[in-house]
Amino acid sequence: MNFIIKVLSIGSLVLLCISPFSFAAETSGDQPWQIRGRSESMLQWQEVAGTSDGGLDEGTTWRQELSLNLSKNLEKGRTGLDLRGRATNDEQVDQRDARLLFLHGYWQQDKVNFEFGDVAGSYNPLVLSTSVKGLKFGYMTGERDHGMTYTLIGGVQKPSWEELYDNTSDDSVDRYIGGFNSAWTHAPAQSIGATFSYIKDDSASTVTDPAEAKTAGLDWQWRFNRYVTFKGETAFTHSDLDTKDSQSADDAWALKLRLLTKPLPRSVRSNFMYERLAPDYKPVVASASSDRERIENDTEWMINRQVKLRTTLKYSHDNLDNQLTDTLTTRDGVVYLTYRPDWLKRSDIGVRAQFKRDSGRGTNRNMQVGAVDFNLRPKSGWRYGTSWIFTHINDNATSGEDQKINTLRGTLGWKKRLADNHLIRATLRLDGNFINRDSGDRESLGGQLDFGYDAGNLWSTDLLASTKNSYNDIAADNSYIDYQLRANYHPGEDRSKAIRLTAERREYASDDTASPDYHEHIAKIAYLVNF
Amino acid sequence: MKLNHAVKLCLLLILVCFFSTTGFCASSYDRELIVQDKTRAMQVEGVFKELMAAYEDEDAQGFLDLVSDERFRQDYMTFTDALYSDFRNYEIRQVDYWIDRVVPDHVKQFLYVRWEKRYENLDDGQQLTTTGFSRFLFDEVDGDYLLIELAGNNLFGGSLQEWRDEVPQISGQEAVQSSADAVCDAQNLGLCDGANCSSNGGYWYDNSCHQAPYTPSPVCDPSHLSLCNEANCSSSGNGYWYNDTCNSTPQTQPDLVVRVVDMMFSSSDGTVYYEVENLGDADAAACQVEATYTEMSGAPASASDSVAPLAVGEVRSGSLYLPNYYYTGGGDATITIDSTNVVSETNETNNTDSF
Numbered sequence: 001m002n003f004i005i006k007v008l009s010i011g012s013l014v015l016l017c018i019s020p021f022s023f024a025a026e027t028s029g030d031q032p033w034q035i036r037g038r039s040e041s042m043l044q045w046q047e048v049a050g051t052s053d054g055g056l057d058e059g060t061t062w063r064q065e066l067s068l069n070l071s072k073n074l075e076k077g078r079t080g081l082d083l084r085g086r087a088t089n090d091e092q093v094d095q096r097d098a099r100l101l102f103l104h105g106y107w108q109q110d111k112v113n114f115e116f117g118d119v120a121g122s123y124n125p126l127v128l129s130t131s132v133k134g135l136k137f138g139y140m141t142g143e144r145d146h147g148m149t150y151t152l153i154g155g156v157q158k159p160s161w162e163e164l165y166d167n168t169s170d171d172s173v174d175r176y177i178g179g180f181n182s183a184w185t186h187a188p189a190q191s192i193g194a195t196f197s198y199i200k201d202d203s204a205s206t207v208t209d210p211a212e213a214k215t216a217g218l219d220w221q222w223r224f225n226r227y228v229t230f231k232g233e234t235a236f237t238h239s240d241l242d243t244k245d246s247q248s249a250d251d252a253w254a255l256k257l258r259l260l261t262k263p264l265p266r267s268v269r270s271n272f273m274y275e276r277l278a279p280d281y282k283p284v285v286a287s288a289s290s291d292r293e294r295i296e297n298d299t300e301w302m303i304n305r306q307v308k309l310r311t312t313l314k315y316s317h318d319n320l321d322n323q324l325t326d327t328l329t330t331r332d333g334v335v336y337l338t339y340r341p342d343w344l345k346r347s348d349i350g351v352r353a354q355f356k357r358d359s360g361r362g363t364n365r366n367m368q369v370g371a372v373d374f375n376l377r378p379k380s381g382w383r384y385g386t387s388w389i390f391t392h393i394n395d396n397a398t399s400g401e402d403q404k405i406n407t408l409r410g411t412l413g414w415k416k417r418l419a420d421n422h423l424i425r426a427t428l429r430l431d432g433n434f435i436n437r438d439s440g441d442r443e444s445l446g447g448q449l450d451f452g453y454d455a456g457n458l459w460s461t462d463l464l465a466s467t468k469n470s471y472n473d474i475a476a477d478n479s480y481i482d483y484q485l486r487a488n489y490h491p492g493e494d495r496s497k498a499i500r501l502t503a504e505r506r507e508y509a510s511d512d513t514a515s516p517d518y519h520e521h522i523a524k525i526a527y528l529v530n531f
Numbered sequence: 532m533k534l535n536h537a538v539k540l541c542l543l544l545i546l547v548c549f550f551s552t553t554g555f556c557a558s559s560y561d562r563e564l565i566v567q568d569k570t571r572a573m574q575v576e577g578v579f580k581e582l583m584a585a586y587e588d589e590d591a592q593g594f595l596d597l598v599s600d601e602r603f604r605q606d607y608m609t610f611t612d613a614l615y616s617d618f619r620n621y622e623i624r625q626v627d628y629w630i631d632r633v634v635p636d637h638v639k640q641f642l643y644v645r646w647e648k649r650y651e652n653l654d655d656g657q658q659l660t661t662t663g664f665s666r667f668l669f670d671e672v673d674g675d676y677l678l679i680e681l682a683g684n685n686l687f688g689g690s691l692q693e694w695r696d697e698v699p700q701i702s703g704q705e706a707v708q709s710s711a712d713a714v715c716d717a718q719n720l721g722l723c724d725g726a727n728c729s730s731n732g733g734y735w736y737d738n739s740c741h742q743a744p745y746t747p748s749p750v751c752d753p754s755h756l757s758l759c760n761e762a763n764c765s766s767s768g769n770g771y772w773y774n775d776t777c778n779s780t781p782q783t784q785p786d787l788v789v790r791v792v793d794m795m796f797s798s799s800d801g802t803v804y805y806e807v808e809n810l811g812d813a814d815a816a817a818c819q820v821e822a823t824y825t826e827m828s829g830a831p832a833s834a835s836d837s838v839a840p841l842a843v844g845e846v847r848s849g850s851l852y853l854p855n856y857y858y859t860g861g862g863d864a865t866i867t868i869d870s871t872n873v874v875s876e877t878n879e880t881n882n883t884d885s886f
Binding site: 036038093094119121122131157158159160175275285286287288312330334350363364389398405407444472474475506510 | 570572573592600604605606607608609611612615618619622624625627629631632633634635636639641645647651653655656657658664666668680682693696697698699701702703728729733734
């Protein structure tokens with residue numbers, strides 16, 4: 001009850017925010033409010049049997065999800081509110097009976113936009129890339145292809161709404177985030193942006209060490225001509241991952257540069273990347289790993305219309321300040337060759353070779369991977385596919401061991417279109433995996449048969465059976481079998497509505513008596529409707 | 532109580548705003564349900580579903596067709612490597628997932644998903660179940676949504692340490708895995724074996740995976756004298772055993788020497804004058820000096836005196852009165868210091884002199 005009251009309270013705030021905008025819009029247009037959404041109602045029955053249930057859930061569960069999008073066109077923009085909620089008694093999905101998953105309100109005009117609820121900022125990845133429960137305000141001057149944009153975002157980062165209000169369910173830290181981004185676009189593919197973010201955790205947190213970080217950075221992309229484009233991101237951070245300890249905050253730099261070149265347009269492109277992230281670079285809410293220097297090249301050469309060659313080269317290492325006992329270095333090179341022969345239409349042959357070496361800090365490993373695949377899809381409806389991946393790992397580390405892995409896969413498919421848009425299809429896939437190593441070999445063989453029928457827009461069904469048997473020298477032999485029946489029915493041939501039926505049996509058996517063998521039966525029926 | 536009033540006020544405001552909005556709007560609320568084209572959120576959910584299908588099928592190329600190498604915000608090569616590593620190290624049984632929300636940032640969309648992955652670790656044949664909460668960022672490229680960033684628990688590529696280091700944490704992700712669900716990784720080195728220990732940043736020795744590099748267990752040798760005992764201190768450690776420990780340097784000890792410097796005798800007695808010197812490199816404790824001689828009756832006799840503690844290099848003079856001493860020409864009487872060995876000395880052979 002308490003939760004419902006709180007949701008209603010949030011709703012009141014939302015409506016309070018929306019109302020002024022809607023009033024303002026009324027003078028300029030007669031656009032009606034529109035509501036659209038999606039509902040999914042599901043009932044599931046699950047039974048688990050065997051020597052051990054392996055921690056699997058069983059019983060009858062239900063789930064109801066509802067997404068609502070309320071929107072209205074304004075004279076020069078749009079306003080609306082998006083909501084998504086879920087109720088279930090399935091603890092595998094959610095520990096709570098009901099939950100507001102998503103709330104997002106927006107008011108957009110030609111030059112200004114305002115958002116509240118779940119708002120996101122994906123700016124300079126070294127500075128700020130996250131979503132928060134809060135507010136976002138954007139303003140633009142000039143045109144989209146030539147002008148300035150300013151965005152302000154702020155709020156608290158929480159995995160769910162009720163944790164914002166319900167202290168009893170609070171299992172995450174209160175992380176307050178503020179960010180500002182301004183970007184200047186001179187022309188398409190010519191822009192410079194500046195981003196600032198401030199993160200502060202609630203110091204009373206007992207869940208994790210409270211962090212605080214101030215980060216500022218620039219990002220840019222500049223297309224000089226058809227041959228050269230220069231992209232980059234740089235950032236400076238002043239961060240402290242534990243404000244409670246006696247250690248002071250660290251200052252650190254990060255830099256990522258990319259040079260995109262097309263020395264022979266339509267034939268070759270070659271991209272270079274240099275990245276250096278200092279050991280103390282910890283911006284907390286950005287996509288960056290600290291203590292790494294990396295140099296890469298990615299070159300693609302369209303030799304002719306049948307053959308394409310791509311090579312990627314990478315060198316990276318850590319321990320930039322020599323504070324670790326040793327430096328972990330990675331050298332990686334991959335060559336891809338794709339061949340689509342004129343003499344065999346609708347086919348492709350792919351070759352991939354990888355050479356990788358990791359060394360330092362207890363690691364001393366060379367790996368070579370070779371892969372070949374072939375696919376042919378003639379107009380007759382047949383489909384043939386085969387692939388072979390060979391991996392050789394030469395591990396010279398203490399107690400490491402060499403491995404040779406062969407993975408083989410073959411696919412045979414057939415489909416036939418019948419009258420009235422009916423379609424029948426079948427696919428057989430066989431695969432094998434063979435690992436040779438000193439400590440014990442492993443072989444596994446598997447197969448999958450999939451049979452389907454589509455009756456136009458009215459209904460479709462799939463029958464699938466798959467199995468995999470593993471024979472291990474270092475572990476117990478085991479087998480896994482999965483049978484599935486899936487059916488879709490669209491009432492009145494309206495594909496915005498669907499009744500879905502799924503029945504599945506999964507069997508896992510192992511020679512190891514301590515292993516959790518199980519037989520699992522699952523039946524689901526769901527009703528989905530988009531409106 | 533004040534909170535309740537606030538809540539009631541909010542509810543009242545809802546009603547006021549709702550009815551006023553409805554009343555004043557020329558375009559009143561349209562109750563007719565309208566089927567719309569796919570929203571961006573639905574498009575992103577559809578792409579994510581295709582990603583999951585490709586991952587379950589271990590179809591690396593099909594998966595990477597849904598990833599933008601041009602706009603990928605982390606290291607695309609490392610992610611590619613991690614994906615192939617997953618397919619090499621794991622037998623993916625199935626992945627159940629439940630999408631929480633899709634949060635827009637203009638065209639880009641953050642998708643949050645909770646998942647449970649069942650798979651077999653091919654290194655050791657162990658059946659594993661991992662749960663997590665992850666965030667994926669999608670961007671529109673030529674009309675199609677493609678994956679450009681990953682965060683949170685590692686649904687894809689978790690078998691490669693280098694990639695795990697790339698992935699930022701998010702609020703609400705599974706912080707601690709139960710031991711039953713945990714897999715070999717940098718945080719769970721105890722679950723690693725010889726084949727995957729080093730690739731997860733550990734060091735394999737003593738039949739288990741350790742965080743620190745292998746250092747042989749020390750034994751008694753000149754570098755580890757503290758591990759020596761009395762029996763092997765000298766032989767294995769080239770050390771010196773004293774004070775119940777093995778030491779790298781000899782123990783500093785006194786070395787007492789006694790010398791007869793003069794004597795006087797009469798027909799019925801005698802007196803011997805001696806000096807005691809500490810030649811060692813440590814102070815000596817107090818001890819006794821004793822003279823043994825033959826009386827006129829032929830019976831053996833002795834006389835003794837105490838010697839106070841002697842500092843290093845100190846010389847102490849003294850005399851002993853010998854009653855009934857019978858001088859026979861010299862050499863048949865002795866004077867001995869510390870005959871009871873209360874002082875440990877470097878040289879016990881110079882503790883006697885004759886007169």
